[in-house]
Amino acid sequence: MNQQELIAMLGRISKIMEENRDYLIELDSVVGDSDLGLTMSDGFRSAYDSVSDGMEPDLGKLLYKAGKTMGNKVPSTMGTLMAAGLMRAGKVLKGKMELTDKDVVSLFQAYKDGVADLGKAKLGDKTFLDGFQPGIDRLAAGVNAGISLEMALQEAADAAWAGFENTTSMVAVHGRAATRGEASRSLRDPGAAVGALIMKAVAKR
């Protein structure tokens, strides 16, 4: 994956969040404060805009800058977590001008680590991670098994979406939804939807 492809990928994430703005508002209005559609579309748009000129050849620095911009633009729970994910991915990939398939796997694993370290959530806590990590795991497995990145990403996207759908089996323990306790179980987690949407946008190239 070269710089143009990485930037295009950020562009697709931005676009999918814009397309799903009302859907995310809808999901968040059930459990939270209705802002997720705004923060995700504004945030990923600003992340993309900050690097779309292609002036930054270091792909690590590029991701870090995108994250930093997003954090300043939309410092909500998910905005900050996504920023932390991008910045961590940037740190891990610092110095690279081109990404191998393994690097792409590292990118998403670092992204997940950045989110997990700041948010301190575990899998099954009904968060972003539950709609993201199933995708990452499948991606890593696919790449390790030697299938094409394209196909691995497509499988990852499907796994991520299944992960998101599966959040209806979990009780929220973080954020606004947590105050609902057991009553949160039947609801789909908005942050997990974002995780699944990211994987979907990444796969669709």
Added chain:
Amino acid sequence: MNQQELIAMLGRISKIMEENRDYLIELDSVVGDSDLGLTMSDGFRSAYDSVSDGMEPDLGKLLYKAGKTMGNKVPSTMGTLMAAGLMRAGKVLKGKMELTDKDVVSLFQAYKDGVADLGKAKLGDKTFLDGFQPGIDRLAAGVNAGISLEMALQEAADAAWAGFENTTSMVAVHGRAATRGEASRSLRDPGAAVGALIMKAVAKR
């Protein structure tokens, strides 16, 4: 008219205001602040209650007391004007234990004078007076012509109602409706409705 009949007449006025509570609210909500139904039913009820025990043999004092009570209970525009009317009638009839037909005419003329002196409105200003004075005038004419009080009051009630209906030909110059200027013309005046309702209640015995 003896004391019991006078008290019964106040009772009928109180009753008609209660029955027309929502109607008066409705009328006042178009031009004013919607309270007329409340003030008239509360006010005439308190006036009646304050004298219904029949302890006051002086019919002038009785009316004065009813007015004073009403003024304290509902000191809105119409509440205060009605209080002033009752008190003036009381002053004029002070000392009487029984009212002749002419006294009854005096009662209503004094009532009207009390209202007119405090409010300083003229006939045609689209106020209470326009729904009351046509009735008084007809009452006086009837009694002077020697027809029965009952019939005179019935004719007075009809004339008063026609006066009320006729307020749609007038432009308001007093109170809240006045701020509408020419636009007030097409509307029926709520205070005039009260004037006509009083005459209707008086006639209905």
Added chain:
Amino acid sequence: MKKLMNDPENYVNEMLEGIYLTHPDQLTFTGNDLRCLVTVTKTEGKVGIATGGGSGHLPLFLGYVGKGMLDGCCVGDVFQSPSADQMLEVTKKIDSGAGVLYIYGNYNGDIFNFDMAAEMADMEEGIRVEQVVAGEDVASPPAKDGGKNTRRGVAGIFFVYKCAGAAAASGKDLSQVKRIAEKAASNVRTIGVALTPCTVPRVGHPGFAIAEDEMEVGMGIHGEPGIRRGKMETADQITEEMVDKILKDISYEPGDETAVLVNGLGATPLDEQYIVARKVHQILKEKNIGIHRCYVGEYVTSIEMAGLSISLLKLDEELKGYLDAPADTPFFKQIKNGE
């Protein structure tokens, strides 16, 4: 209508009980009547100032009883005048020999009852009473030449209280306090805009209807009809129309100074009031009219109406001095600069 209340019949009295329980060090009542409020701190020799009117406008009227503002206040039921007897009661309590000034809004019911109270105070108690009737809503028609003021009294009365209250606190006599109140009253102009109706608790349904995408410019604080009903516009457009109406009604020269009151009517958030205040500042700056002070918040409400009003008080040095004086009431506190 959803209201946090018990029996609507007790709405006003229970509200008053809450007020006395909450502000025992500032407010009490007289004549065994909850609706006859007076300050607990009577200053001998000071001109007393009383006001009154219907409930439903908090913090108006009673909220301005306190140091540097008013001495007493009668309140009636929602949107109803208190009675002449009640006003007399308050007048007797707050007079300390220097006479009493009544300041109230230009409404029939209030006028009738304050008139009667003033007469009784004079005849029965020998208390000198003067009256200033405030009416400054430019959406209501101005006096016919030479006739009496026909305008509705709305939020601008706050400025009349503030200036008269400071004058009385500074020891001015009754005629001077009256003159200053009149000066404030004749230099203030207000206009409002309503977005939703309000509900008198005992009536139980809104006094009028207004469509979801409409507003009414110039509506009065009891829902009296305004100048025009139209589609919602931007805050900047609405503010321009409102300020324009005021400046057409009272002339300002470049270099003149004014005080601004952006007043929420009940349900409009402070955010929106400040968005309007911003535009008022911009417009006046463009016209080179100086803003000596700007107040933003709920000063005179219409129960839970959404919308706001803008008032401008044209200032001279005398009014500026009284406006700047400190005040301490349950609902309005002004701390002198540098204290």
Added chain:
Amino acid sequence: MKKLMNDPENYVNEMLEGIYLTHPDQLTFTGNDLRCLVTVTKTEGKVGIATGGGSGHLPLFLGYVGKGMLDGCCVGDVFQSPSADQMLEVTKKIDSGAGVLYIYGNYNGDIFNFDMAAEMADMEEGIRVEQVVAGEDVASPPAKDGGKNTRRGVAGIFFVYKCAGAAAASGKDLSQVKRIAEKAASNVRTIGVALTPCTVPRVGHPGFAIAEDEMEVGMGIHGEPGIRRGKMETADQITEEMVDKILKDISYEPGDETAVLVNGLGATPLDEQYIVARKVHQILKEKNIGIHRCYVGEYVTSIEMAGLSISLLKLDEELKGYLDAPADTPFFKQIKNGE
């Protein structure tokens, strides 16, 4: 949704411009960023106190920046946290060598960003920062044994500001100011009731629906679900349920003293707030709990939500002293008794 605004995208910034134009003698901003508010009067050697959070709650947060309260505040978009960079900017500006205390509500986004800012202040600027996270909504679940506070922060944070602000103004050092803030935070409890939803301007429609005859007890200030939804009841019944929930959560002995805050959420008239305050007084009197001070009004709102919250702060002599101290901010002024 009817709002007096221009482009919803500019809602917060235009509101802020209005604030700065209206309160130039009290507030300014730093770092060329309207959303980084600081007081104009910096006191050398005083512990700085900063807060922050999403917009839509005026007068919270920024309204409490001023003498005797806070020194700086960052605000985000409506219901959104400000960023760590912004908080760092304010921190740098208000530190005068004695360190800075962050006081903010217990929300994910705020915690993440204040945490990051505290780390940057320490690492990059050598400023000592301490944090107190306020969370006292008894309608949200309490901490699992030994775990961190899981309760939402709502109106009770006003008391934390007041006590910590007075402590800092009196010259206490950072650890003492933090201790006092923590004491206030751990002794305050709040519960709310919502009657109508609120609309985030950029979203354009209400965040939830609630029937015309229903209320939701325990709803959070961003529309977070409460304890129960049910038919409207009388003010007395609702107040009893609310106070009961608080007193079940924190024990009061007869003779204990408390401070009360009856806080309007936006669209509920002051009348109704006082009707509720009345009942709170009656209930506490019956239980022989003394009310040292009672505040009634809009202190922490949810845009234009109808409803209110009740907060009780359990007092000891130390907290009473700080609560009674004077304060002067654009939105909260307390004049010392006898001044």
